[in-house]
Amino acid sequence: MTGEARTMLLKAGRPVTEPAVARRRGLLSVARCVPNPKTTPFTFGYLVLLLGTTLLLKFADPALTGRLLQLSSTDAHNLWRRPLSSLVTSAIWLSDESWLAYVVIFTIAVAPLERRFGARRTATVFFSGHVLATLVTELPVMALISAHVLPNSAGHWLDIGVSYGFFTTAGALVFLLRGRPRLWALAAAEAFIAVIYLSDDPASLDAVVTLLGHAVAVHFGWLFWGPRLRRAPAGRDRIPADIHQPESVV
Numbered sequence: 001m002t003g004e005a006r007t008m009l010l011k012a013g014r015p016v017t018e019p020a021v022a023r024r025r026g027l028l029s030v031a032r033c034v035p036n037p038k039t040t041p042f043t044f045g046y047l048v049l050l051l052g053t054t055l056l057l058k059f060a061d062p063a064l065t066g067r068l069l070q071l072s073s074t075d076a077h078n079l080w081r082r083p084l085s086s087l088v089t090s091a092i093w094l095s096d097e098s099w100l101a102y103v104v105i106f107t108i109a110v111a112p113l114e115r116r117f118g119a120r121r122t123a124t125v126f127f128s129g130h131v132l133a134t135l136v137t138e139l140p141v142m143a144l145i146s147a148h149v150l151p152n153s154a155g156h157w158l159d160i161g162v163s164y165g166f167f168t169t170a171g172a173l174v175f176l177l178r179g180r181p182r183l184w185a186l187a188a189a190e191a192f193i194a195v196i197y198l199s200d201d202p203a204s205l206d207a208v209v210t211l212l213g214h215a216v217a218v219h220f221g222w223l224f225w226g227p228r229l230r231r232a233p234a235g236r237d238r239i240p241a242d243i244h245q246p247e248s249v250v
Contacts, residue, residue, distance in 0.1 A: 035103075035111045042119035042126075043111040047103055050162070053092050054099045069093060069158060074134045076142040076155035091130050093160040102162070109170040116176075117229060122169065125225050129168020133217040134159075137209045150205075157206045167193070167217035168225065174218075175226020189218050 035043040057065050071082070072089035079086055094102060114122040138159070144150040167189070174185040193214040200207040 033107060033111065035107060040111045040114045040119075042123050043106050043114050046110075046162075047099075047106055049092055050094055050102060051099055054094055054097055057093070058097060069160060072160055073157070074138060074159045075157050076138050076145060077152075078159075079134075079138050080142060080155075087131055087134060090134070090160045091127070091162055091165060095158075095161045105166055109166045109173065113169050113173055113229075117232070121229070121232075125169050125172055125221065125229075126165040128225075129171075129217045129220050130162070130165040132220055133164035133168070133213040136216050137213040141205075141209065154205055159206070159209075163196075163210075164213050164217040167214050168221035171218040171221025171223075172225040172229055173221075175222050176230060186222070193218065 032039070035047060037044045057069075071078070072086060072093060074086045074090045110122065110126065113125065141150065141154060145152060145155050170189055174182060174189060177185055193211065196214065197207060197211040200210070202208075
């Protein structure tokens with residue numbers, strides 16, 4: 001037992017025991033992983049924003065929220081009419097109301113990258129993946145509609161969410177692992193993509209487009225951002241040096 005741990009327990013008025021120290025270390029490790037405004041401001045702020053929009057969808061007038069979602073969608077029709085605004089605003093909504101599930105996802109797939117490389121780099125990775133995967137999947141749909149291969153209705157579907165962004169950060173994180181853990185993590189990411197696809201209507205065009213977008217995002221993070229981040233020094237806006245990072249992230 002370290003002297004620091006003994007001092008902490010003595011100050012708390014508790015007997016100095018190894019199990020108590022182990023429990024305290026476990027709680028501190030869990031607390032470090034949870035997004036917070038000090039160590040992971042981008043992840044924490046983004047989750048707060050998503051909580052706000054989720055509550056808006058739940059309690060606001062359905063006509064208002066339906067119109068907002070329609071304007072934010074990055075379907076082919078909307079991208080053609082308002083590309084910049086739809087690319088930005090589509091990433092502030094969740095496709096369902098499971099906000100707590102996204103807290104877990106961001107804790108696993110976004111916060112570790114921010115703890116190592118800082119908020120600015122993490123935001124760059126996240127939004128570059130969101131934009132690239134959206135364009136790669138929707139521009140061909142636009143072209144096929146223009147060529148009358150697909151009907152106009154193929155360009156009108158609700159395409160919102162943050163999955164392209166966090167799959168990109170997840171792909172970058174996977175590359176930073178070494179050896180067998182990297183292969184297992186990549187397999188887990190691919191399996192997660194398959195589960196999302198199969199849980200939807202696999203025969204529908206939007207499910208296929210989303211599947212392709214997820215695949216593009218995770219491999220963009222893996223092949224493009226992973227090597228660059230491995231060679232890059234830690235960000236200037238990363239966490240203070242006295243806050244240790246979880247070993248599984250390095």
